[in-house]
Amino acid sequence: MLPEIKKILYATAMGASASYVYRYALLSAKQYDAQIIAVSALEKLSPFGQSLVELHISQEQSKEIHDRAHIQAKERLQERIERLCTLEGGTDPQYAERLDDIIIKEGPPAQIILSVAKEQNVDLIIMGSHRHSALEDAVLGSTTSKVLHNTTIPVLVVRIPDGYHEEGY
Numbered sequence: 001m002l003p004e005i006k007k008i009l010y011a012t013a014m015g016a017s018a019s020y021v022y023r024y025a026l027l028s029a030k031q032y033d034a035q036i037i038a039v040s041a042l043e044k045l046s047p048f049g050q051s052l053v054e055l056h057i058s059q060e061q062s063k064e065i066h067d068r069a070h071i072q073a074k075e076r077l078q079e080r081i082e083r084l085c086t087l088e089g090g091t092d093p094q095y096a097e098r099l100d101d102i103i104i105k106e107g108p109p110a111q112i113i114l115s116v117a118k119e120q121n122v123d124l125i126i127m128g129s130h131r132h133s134a135l136e137d138a139v140l141g142s143t144t145s146k147v148l149h150n151t152t153i154p155v156l157v158v159r160i161p162d163g164y165h166e167e168g169y
Helices: 020-031 047-058 061-090 093-097 109-119 134-140 143-149
Strands: 008-010 035-044 099-106 123-131 155-159
Touching: 008 020, 008 109, 020 035, 020 061, 020 093, 020 123, 035 061, 061 093, 061 099, 061 109, 061 155, 099 109, 109 123, 109 143, 123 143, 143 155
Parallel strands: 008 035, 008 123, 035 099, 123 155
Antiparallel strands: none
16 A cells, blocks of 8 residues: 655754755645644754843843744745745745745754654645765764654755855755
C-alpha cells in the first residue's frame, strides 16, 4: 500500500533560501492534496545572556519583548508565504489554502522540528540544507542531520544552491 501524505511539516530558519525550500513544500502539498504546517525555532538566550538582559530591564519587560518577538516572527513568516503563494499561484487560492498553521517555538531547532512533527502527526518533513563539510557536520552537527537521525518520519532534504538568494523573501 502506498503511503498517504496529508500533513507536511515545512521547517524554516526564515533565511534567504526559505522561498526555495517552500516551493518544494507547495509542490508536494499540491501533488498529494496535503496541508502544510510551517515551523520555525527561535534560539533561547544563554543563561549568561539572559542575566545580562535582566541587569538592564525588568523580567516583565523581558517577557514583553520575548512575546513580541514571537508574534513578529509569525507575522513575518506569514507575509513571506503569502507573497510566495501569490507569485507562484497568482489568483489561484489553492496555493494559499495549503498552509494550515504557522508554529514558532523557542529552543534548539532540531528539537523543535522533531517535537512539532510528532505533536502534529505529520507524514513528511521538508527542510533545506546548505553544503557542509564532513568536519563541520561532525563538530557542529547540523539541524538537518539531527532531524534525519532522530525521526522515523520521511524527510525531504532540499539542497540549497550555493549563494542562493531571492529578493523579497
